Amino acid sequence: MNFPDVVTLAVPVFVLLILIELVAWRVTGRGRYETRDMAASLVMGLGNQIAPMLGGAAILSAVWAAAYPLRLFDIPNAWWALAICFVLDDFRYYWSHRIAHERRWFWASHVVHHSSQHYNLSTALRQTWTGDILGGILFKTPLVLLGFHPAMLAFAFGLNLIYQFWIHTEMIGRMGAFEMIFNTPSHHRVHHATNPKYLDANYAGVFIIWDKMFGTFVPEDENERPRYGIIKNLGSFNPFVIAFNEWLGIARDLASARSWREVVGYTLGPPGWSPDGSRLTSARIKERWATVSATEVPAAAE
Amino acid sequence: MTGNTAVDLAISLGGVVVLALVSWMLGGWRTVRVDAANAAERLALDEPDFAAAGWMIGADGAAAAATSATGRETVLVFRIGDGLASRRFRHGAVGIERRGLTLVFRVNEPSRREVHLTASSDAQAEQWLLQLAGQRL
Numbered sequence: 112m113n114f115p116d117v118v119t120l121a122v123p124v125f126v127l128l129i130l131i132e133l134v135a136w137r138v139t140g141r142g143r144y145e146t147r148d149m150a151a152s153l154v155m156g157l158g159n160q161i162a163p164m165l166g167g168a169a170i171l172s173a174v175w176a177a178a179y180p181l182r183l184f185d186i187p188n189a190w191w192a193l194a195i196c197f198v199l200d201d202f203r204y205y206w207s208h209r210i211a212h213e214r215r216w217f218w219a220s221h222v223v224h225h226s227s228q229h230y231n232l233s234t235a236l237r238q239t240w241t242g243d244i245l246g247g248i249l250f251k252t253p254l255v256l257l258g259f260h261p262a263m264l265a266f267a268f269g270l271n272l273i274y275q276f277w278i279h280t281e282m283i284g285r286m287g288a289f290e291m292i293f294n295t296p297s298h299h300r301v302h303h304a305t306n307p308k309y310l311d312a313n314y315a316g317v318f319i320i321w322d323k324m325f326g327t328f329v330p331e332d333e334n335e336r337p338r339y340g341i342i343k344n345l346g347s348f349n350p351f352v353i354a355f356n357e358w359l360g361i362a363r364d365l366a367s368a369r370s371w372r373e374v375v376g377y378t379l380g381p382p383g384w385s386p387d388g389s390r391l392t393s394a395r396i397k398e399r400w401a402t403v404s405a406t407e408v409p410a411a412a413e
Numbered sequence: 414m415t416g417n418t419a420v421d422l423a424i425s426l427g428g429v430v431v432l433a434l435v436s437w438m439l440g441g442w443r444t445v446r447v448d449a450a451n452a453a454e455r456l457a458l459d460e461p462d463f464a465a466a467g468w469m470i471g472a473d474g475a476a477a478a479a480t481s482a483t484g485r486e487t488v489l490v491f492r493i494g495d496g497l498a499s500r501r502f503r504h505g506a507v508g509i510e511r512r513g514l515t516l517v518f519r520v521n522e523p524s525r526r527e528v529h530l531t532a533s534s535d536a537q538a539e540q541w542l543l544q545l546a547g548q549r550l
Contacts, residue, residue, distance in 0.1 A: 119421050126428035130435060137439045145494045146433060146441035153429040160425060228496035233432070338458060344498035346491065346525030359523045403461040
C-alpha cells in the first residue's frame, strides 16, 4: 500500500476553498477576513511546509526508523490497520494538543495557530515553524513502537490535518447529530475562543468523543459569540514575530530566572505562569471571570 | 530540495499571492479606528476587573489609554488591522515619553516595541502626560 503526501496534494483544494469562502464572506457578510492577517496565516502555512526540510523531517525519520524495528506487533499495511491507526492517532492528537495548551514549551509552537483574531479557513493554515520535531518524537513514536509503519502514521496524520481544515469557518453553523461524534466548526470555534467559559476546551482533532470522555468538552453557546485570538493578542502581522514571539518570551523569562523552580515553571508550567502569580494563567482567568460574574449578577438582577 | 518539492512550494507560494490579491480586491485590507466605544468594549472583554477612571482616545484612531480608578494601573488599547489588542501595566512599568503630539509607550515586546497615542493639541498631550505621570507617582 502506497501512502501519498495527502497534505501537499490537498493544497490546491485549500486554495480553492479559501477563495470560495472569501467570496461568500463578501456576499453573505458572514465570517471575517483581513488581508494582512490572512496573508500572515498563509505564509505561516508555507513556512510550515519548508521548516521540516531544514533538518526536522530527517531527525524525525531517523528516530522512527530506529524505533520501528523495536515494535511490539507486526501490523500489516492494510485498510483495517489504517483505520485503527487513524483512530489511535486521533487519540494521540487529543493528548498532544491538550499538552500543547497546558505546557508552555509546547504552547510556544502551538500559539502560532491561535494567534489570529480571525477564524476562517486561512486560520487553519496558520501553523508552527518550530513544533514538529520534539512533538513528533514524543507523541507519535509510541505508535511506531506499537507497530504502525511510519509511512502509515504520516498518512493518517495527514488525513487528520485535512479533516481539521474545513472546521475553521464561521460559515457553517450547528450540524445536528454529526456533532455528537465528530469535531465540527461549532466545536472548534469554541476551542479557538478566548472567552473565559470557552478556555481549555475541545482539543479534539476528528473525534469530539475524546473531549467528552476526558471532561474538556464545552458546547458553543448561542448567547456568547466566540472571541478569537490569544489572551495578549499580538501587535504585528510579521510572520517571524508570529513564529518566535513566545520563544522570545521564554528566553527573556529564563534570563531573569532566579532558581531552578523558576526555570521549570517558565518552560513547563502552564502558559502565563510566573513566580509571583502576577501573570494570568487560564485557570486564573476563569477565577477572575467567575468573581466578576458573581458580582455582576446581583447588580443585573436589580 | 527535489524538483517536485520546488514545484509544490511554488504552487503554495502562488496560492498565497493569489489569495492575498483577491482578499485585497474584495476590500479585505481594513484598519479599525480606535474610539471610546470599541476601546471600552475591548477593555471589558480583556480586563473585566479593570475599572477605568478616564479615557485618552488617540486623535489618529491608532490607540487609546485608560487609567484605573485605583490610580495604580493603565490599560493601552491599540489596533492591529481590523482588530484590537490591549496591554495592562502597573504605573512605572512602562516608559512613556512625549514626541510632539504623540505619547510613546515603550511596551518593549517582540510583537510591538512601542504604542503611539496621539493627542489633538499640545495642551491635550501635556494634560495626558501629566495624567499618566500622576499614575506613576
